[in-house]
Amino acid sequence: AQSVSQHNHHVILSEAASLELGCNYSYGGTVNLFWYVQYPGQHLQLLLKYFSGDPLVKGIKGFEAEFIKSKFSFNLRKPSVQWSDTAEYFCAVNARRDDKIIFGKGTRLHILP
Amino acid sequence: SAVISQKPSRDICQRGTSLTIQCQVDSQVTMMFWYRQQPGQSLTLIATANQGSEATYESGFVIDKFPISRPNLTFSTLTVSNMSPEDSSIYLCSVRQANTGELFFGEGSRLTVL
Numbered sequence: 001a002q003s004v005s006q007h008n009h010h011v012i013l014s015e016a017a018s019l020e021l022g023c024n025y026s027y028g029g030t031v032n033l034f035w036y037v038q039y040p041g042q043h044l045q046l047l048l049k050y051f052s053g054d055p056l057v058k059g060i061k062g063f064e065a066e067f068i069k070s071k072f073s074f075n076l077r078k079p080s081v082q083w084s085d086t087a088e089y090f091c092a093v094n095a096r097r098d099d100k101i102i103f104g105k106g107t108r109l110h111i112l113p
Numbered sequence: 114s115a116v117i118s119q120k121p122s123r124d125i126c127q128r129g130t131s132l133t134i135q136c137q138v139d140s141q142v143t144m145m146f147w148y149r150q151q152p153g154q155s156l157t158l159i160a161t162a163n164q165g166s167e168a169t170y171e172s173g174f175v176i177d178k179f180p181i182s183r184p185n186l187t188f189s190t191l192t193v194s195n196m197s198p199e200d201s202s203i204y205l206c207s208v209r210q211a212n213t214g215e216l217f218f219g220e221g222s223r224l225t226v227l
Contacts, residue, residue, distance in 0.1 A: 044218045101216050105155040
């Protein structure tokens with residue numbers, strides 16, 4: 001069965017700092033990968049996804065993620081964060097032969113103004 | 114994108130009672146998923162609900178505790194039975210869009226068990 005690990009549980013950054021959130025998955029077959037964001041008091045929204053093709057995917061609000069197959073990783077990056085990026089970020093994986101999506105434990109990001 | 118409505122949005126229940134959460138989608142979908150998000154934690158998949166067949170439960174979740182109905186392609190219910198304070202959580206209904214694979218979520222049902 002697939003699983004997802006997010007290494008950073010709580011990250012605090014100042015505005016304009018660069019961001020990288022780690023995500024590793026465990027599954028031997030082909031996967032689809034996602035990053036979701038949950039802003040305070042709101043429901044989950046898709047930031048970006050990887051299905052195939054260019055391993056560097058760009059999402060909304062300036063976020064990007066790179067799929068490194070050899071490392072089973074899908075880290076999320078943003079060159080310069082804003083206060084409005086304060087939220088919880090979830091990495092998720094879906095085995096291609098399956099329909100369910102499994103989420104990591106989440107990383108709570110707090111941006112200092 | 115799919116629009117998902119859940120009822121109730123929140124409720125406070127007494128220990129030992131049961132509550133049924135409804136999920137309505139604005140389009141026909143084959144699979145619906147029920148997740149639980151406990152306070153300060155991630156989303157845990159409870160079960161996958163297919164129309165016309167029994168729901169498939171994940172490890173740690175059983176039908177007697179979380180019976181699910183899926184009477185048609187736009188509606189599903191999740192019942193939390195014989196509730197205890199440990200069942201206090203947000204319960205989320207979700208669907209996957211067939212062409213993009215994206216998972217869409219409802220606003221969730223926040224359940225507090227006293």
